[in-house]
Amino acid sequence: MKLAFYPGCTLESTAREYLDSTIVVAKAIGIELEEIPDWICCGSTPAHMADELLSISLPAYNLQLARRMDTEGVTVACASCYSRLRAANHAVTTDPEKRAKVGKVLGGDYEGDVPVSHLLEPVGEIIKQPDFQSRLKQKLSGLKVASYYGCLLVRPPEITGFDDVEDPQSMDRVVEAVGAEAIDWRFKVECCGAALAFARPEIVEKLSGQILEDARDSGADIVLVACPLCHSNLDLRQCDIEKFLGVDLEIPVLYFTQLLGLALGISCKELGLHKHTVNPVPVLRKCGIKVKGC
Amino acid sequence: MRRSSRVTDHKMGSAGFLEQVEADSGEKVRICYQCGKCSAGCPVAYSMDLLPNQLMRLVQLGLKDEVLSCSTIWLCASCETCATRCPREIGIVRVMDALRHMARREHYPVQVREVPLFVSTFISNLKRFGRLWEVGFVGAFNLRSGHLTKDMGKAPGMLRKGKLALLPPRIKGMDKIRKMIKRVEEVNRQ
Numbered sequence: 001m002k003l004a005f006y007p008g009c010t011l012e013s014t015a016r017e018y019l020d021s022t023i024v025v026a027k028a029i030g031i032e033l034e035e036i037p038d039w040i041c042c043g044s045t046p047a048h049m050a051d052e053l054l055s056i057s058l059p060a061y062n063l064q065l066a067r068r069m070d071t072e073g074v075t076v077a078c079a080s081c082y083s084r085l086r087a088a089n090h091a092v093t094t095d096p097e098k099r100a101k102v103g104k105v106l107g108g109d110y111e112g113d114v115p116v117s118h119l120l121e122p123v124g125e126i127i128k129q130p131d132f133q134s135r136l137k138q139k140l141s142g143l144k145v146a147s148y149y150g151c152l153l154v155r156p157p158e159i160t161g162f163d164d165v166e167d168p169q170s171m172d173r174v175v176e177a178v179g180a181e182a183i184d185w186r187f188k189v190e191c192c193g194a195a196l197a198f199a200r201p202e203i204v205e206k207l208s209g210q211i212l213e214d215a216r217d218s219g220a221d222i223v224l225v226a227c228p229l230c231h232s233n234l235d236l237r238q239c240d241i242e243k244f245l246g247v248d249l250e251i252p253v254l255y256f257t258q259l260l261g262l263a264l265g266i267s268c269k270e271l272g273l274h275k276h277t278v279n280p281v282p283v284l285r286k287c288g289i290k291v292k293g294c
Numbered sequence: 295m296r297r298s299s300r301v302t303d304h305k306m307g308s309a310g311f312l313e314q315v316e317a318d319s320g321e322k323v324r325i326c327y328q329c330g331k332c333s334a335g336c337p338v339a340y341s342m343d344l345l346p347n348q349l350m351r352l353v354q355l356g357l358k359d360e361v362l363s364c365s366t367i368w369l370c371a372s373c374e375t376c377a378t379r380c381p382r383e384i385g386i387v388r389v390m391d392a393l394r395h396m397a398r399r400e401h402y403p404v405q406v407r408e409v410p411l412f413v414s415t416f417i418s419n420l421k422r423f424g425r426l427w428e429v430g431f432v433g434a435f436n437l438r439s440g441h442l443t444k445d446m447g448k449a450p451g452m453l454r455k456g457k458l459a460l461l462p463p464r465i466k467g468m469d470k471i472r473k474m475i476k477r478v479e480e481v482n483r484q
Binding site: 009010012013014015016037038039040041043044045046047048049050051052053054057058061095101104105106107151152155156157165190191193194195196198199200201203207236274275277 | 320337338341368369371372373374375377378385387391394395406408409411412413414416417420424425426428429435444448451452455456457458459463465466467471474475477478481482
């Protein structure tokens with residue numbers, strides 16, 4: 001399986017470990033990722049808050065670059081980038097006037113025909129294959145995982161078309177495929193506060209705090225995410241959340257690629273497990289998981 | 295919590311406001327029947343002066359000044375819970391976007407000034423570098439907002455872990471990309 005890869009800005013800095021673990025895990029399970037050369041920012045939430053045409057043109061530019069590549073479409077690791085790329089395809093395929101405007105901006109027509117998936121989708125195909133289990137170096141049994149999807153992977157459904165909108169299962173299936181337990185909890189698609197981290201951090205502390213508390217109360221050892229922005233709010237800002245709530249949480253937040261990597265026997269360093277704010281290694285070891293090279 | 299009682303005031307609505315919002319957003323605000331599902335699911339509703347369903351009603355009534363000066367349009371996190379659950383299938387986030395654009399265009403006072411500051415700082419960073427340079431972005435946002443020390447305590451640890459890029463990203467063809475982004479404004483004016 002060969003896919004054009006759109007990393008997005010955050011994976012180059014604050015979510016470095018998501019990029020590293022994506023590359024090493026994709027290779028290990030047979031997904032060939034080819035980075036879109038000279039991709040630009042998708043515009044994320046600020047672009048659609050500022051200007052609709054800009055918010056469609058930026059992703060469309062990237063999709064036009066990807067169209068020239070010999071791949072089966074684009075895959076994205078960040079939920080926000082994923083949502084914006086899908087939104088651009090949706091806009092140009094459903095509204096001829098927008099398509100004409102985007103064509104003028106790009107200096108060439110874009111039909112909206114480059115398929116866009118989130119990395120969880122090709123991974124979901126691989127874990128279904130009969131030989132997947134034989135690749136695992138260890139089963140992560142004993143680990144209880146709260147899969148957190150957040151907003152933009154699943155909403156709005158007419159744009160993402162990703163899984164069940166209120167109770168998605170794609171990440172839970174990854175958890176089960178590596179032998180861990182996917183727990184039932186209430187906050188899997190609630191909002192972490194997203195970009196309000198800059199303008200109104202106390203809103204993020206409240207919303208992300210509720211998510212972490214529910215994960216803990218539901219018995220989770222770790223929270224699993226598929227978005228660098230969710231990760232930043234839940235992990236990097238966890239100390240602010242603890243201060244805001246007046247409680248100790250210390251809940252490790254891992255990317256789903258890192259969980260897969262652990263089961264595949266990939267080292268702590270290659271997966272970037274040492275880059276999180278809340279160190280996950282003690283909890284993982286307590287649950288009986290072998291963590292190499294920390 | 296200061297929540298508006300203005301919803302029940304009988305004021306003259308602003309002619310053409312509802313139509314303008316519908317044209318800008320591409321959404322039929324007039325079909326909202328006030329079930330309140332949007333407000334029930336909104337994670338940020340607790341901090342808003344107008345609940346999302348109240349906002350929809352005020353747009354229907356044409357109460358432009360009340361709508362464009364509320365905090366709700368700036369506090370909406372674009373999480374899409376409201377739009378996903380709306381039984382009338384109104385894209386409420388697109389309505390919020392249209393209202394934000396209109397409020398800026400017509401120079402309405404902004405209750406949550408950090409939000410448009412966040413947006414404009416982000417956009418100017420991406421226009422300059424093609425990709426978001428987070429270090430430059432956070433620095434510029436802190437300077438412009440006056441929250442100089444915000445998140446600075448996290449910087450040393452992140453730096454040590456190689457999670458901060460001290461130099462801006464460099465991509466090929468930035469001239470062409472800048473021109474492309476400039477054309478957005480030209481096409482918008484046409």
